[in-house]
Amino acid sequence: MTDDTEYMQMALKQAELAAQAGEVPVGAVLVLENGQVFSSNNAPISRHDASAHAEMRVIRAACAATQNYRLVGSSLYVTLEPCTMCAGCIIHARIGRLVYAASDPKTGAVKSLYQLLSDKRLNHQPQVTASIMADESSRLLKQFFKHCR
Amino acid sequence: MTDDTEYMQMALKQAELAAQAGEVPVGAVLVLENGQVFSSNNAPISRHDASAHAEMRVIRAACAATQNYRLVGSSLYVTLEPCTMCAGCIIHARIGRLVYAASDPKTGAVKSLYQLLSDKRLNHQPQVTASIMADESSRLLKQFFKHCR
Numbered sequence: 429m430t431d432d433t434e435y436m437q438m439a440l441k442q443a444e445l446a447a448q449a450g451e452v453p454v455g456a457v458l459v460l461e462n463g464q465v466f467s468s469n470n471a472p473i474s475r476h477d478a479s480a481h482a483e484m485r486v487i488r489a490a491c492a493a494t495q496n497y498r499l500v501g502s503s504l505y506v507t508l509e510p511c512t513m514c515a516g517c518i519i520h521a522r523i524g525r526l527v528y529a530a531s532d533p534k535t536g537a538v539k540s541l542y543q544l545l546s547d548k549r550l551n552h553q554p555q556v557t558a559s560i561m562a563d564e565s566s567r568l569l570k571q572f573f574k575h576c577r
Numbered sequence: 578m579t580d581d582t583e584y585m586q587m588a589l590k591q592a593e594l595a596a597q598a599g600e601v602p603v604g605a606v607l608v609l610e611n612g613q614v615f616s617s618n619n620a621p622i623s624r625h626d627a628s629a630h631a632e633m634r635v636i637r638a639a640c641a642a643t644q645n646y647r648l649v650g651s652s653l654y655v656t657l658e659p660c661t662m663c664a665g666c667i668i669h670a671r672i673g674r675l676v677y678a679a680s681d682p683k684t685g686a687v688k689s690l691y692q693l694l695s696d697k698r699l700n701h702q703p704q705v706t707a708s709i710m711a712d713e714s715s716r717l718l719k720q721f722f723k724h725c726r
Contacts, residue, residue, distance in 0.1 A: 513665025
């Protein structure tokens with residue numbers, strides 16, 4: 429098992445926790461340059477916070493722990509393609525690499541609707557790896573939305 | 578003085594507080610449908626939080642106070658055109674109306690680089706009013722960056 433699938437597996441566990449709490453199942457893991465690992469799940473409804481996507485929560489947790497608003501050299505694993513809000517925060521935090529699982533044709537801002545992370549007009553372009561364990565993530569999301577209906 | 582200039586004046590006061598703390602001078606005011614008012618300033622460095630733009634902080638404060646991840650019918654006043662992160666959060670929070678002062682040709686995501694808030698593919702389009710007290714806001718920003726150099 430590569431590091432990428434290992435960390436994405438952790439992110440998928442977080443996505444499952446989100447689903448159990450009635451939130452859209454998305455999970456994120458952030459690995460700092462020194463190897464320290466943080467994980468969070470999507471929780472806007474339960475946390476009463478429009479910004480509480482998994483990516484935002486894990487970035488905020490890592491910033492707080494390191495007392496630094498930039499996470500240079502870190503890698504972020506997410507089970508779903510980030511939206512414009514999260515892609516923007518990834519740039520602000522200077523995250524080195526983004527790895528995500530499923531694409532999001534409705535709100536994805538990395539490849540689907542917008543390509544924010546490769547926009548040279550913005551002041552940081554992280555490396556991006558897509559489609560790591562995409563099927564597992566899609567299955568979770570489909571199950572969740574089937575139950576909602 | 579109209580409500581718009583009155584609230585923008587409050588937002589400019591917040592921008593001044595940001596500058597005094599060594600942060601890029603941006604301020605935000607959020608007015609709920611019931612008239613309740615929140616205000617915040619830009620504080621990523623001092624708060625150790627890449628996401629701590631004025632807009633994000635005021636949205637999170639209002640969400641926490643109302644115990645609701647959506648702020649339907651609210652109006653957001655910001656002294657600078659929001660970036661992709663903040664524009665995305667404005668959509669997630671279902672903010673009814675955005676009023677901003679200065680344009681941001683480098684990272685603005687409402688009119689300058691992107692037009693996220695009028696993108697019909699995304700699931701909410703707030704009303705937007707631009708250029709309210711833009712000169713006052715630009716002056717603060719120019720002063721700040723002049724001191725930085």
